[in-house]
Amino acid sequence: MDCVNGPTSPGSTTVGDGRPLHEVARSQASAPQPILNGEVEAVYRAAIDRMDANEQCVLAARFATGEGIAKNLALSALLYKQAAQQGLPQAQCELGLCFGYGRGVAKDQSKAVSWFIRAVDQGHAQAQYNLGDLLSPIGVK
Numbered sequence: 001m002d003c004v005n006g007p008t009s010p011g012s013t014t015v016g017d018g019r020p021l022h023e024v025a026r027s028q029a030s031a032p033q034p035i036l037n038g039e040v041e042a043v044y045r046a047a048i049d050r051m052d053a054n055e056q057c058v059l060a061a062r063f064a065t066g067e068g069i070a071k072n073l074a075l076s077a078l079l080y081k082q083a084a085q086q087g088l089p090q091a092q093c094e095l096g097l098c099f100g101y102g103r104g105v106a107k108d109q110s111k112a113v114s115w116f117i118r119a120v121d122q123g124h125a126q127a128q129y130n131l132g133d134l135l136s137p138i139g140v141k
Helices: 021-027 038-050 053-065 073-085 089-101 109-120 125-138
Strands: none
Touching (some): 038 073, 053 073, 073 089, 089 109, 089 125, 109 125
């Protein structure tokens, strides 16, 4: 499993009423929101807290692309951060991209470098490429 392909058992994460989280996500308003609020936020927060890092990363990828749910870059970055803090290299790489391009967070090259390095330290090849790409325009040798 990875952040793009999702969990091997679809619907493994459910909310309080037993519905899969992806169904709840689809039922929210179609307009992207900076951060969820009200009842929807409470449902997401409860479900997200029960997710493992891989599931958080999968959901983050879906919010980033708008695949099956309303696109929400701020929530995507938040989910990537939660998964990255648990040590998932793919999430660390994705969070580096969020900071590098300002997707859902303020653009911050030093934070991007920091997250890429964490992923590189775990052998993540794409993070190594992204790190080199980010540093090459500023002349790091």
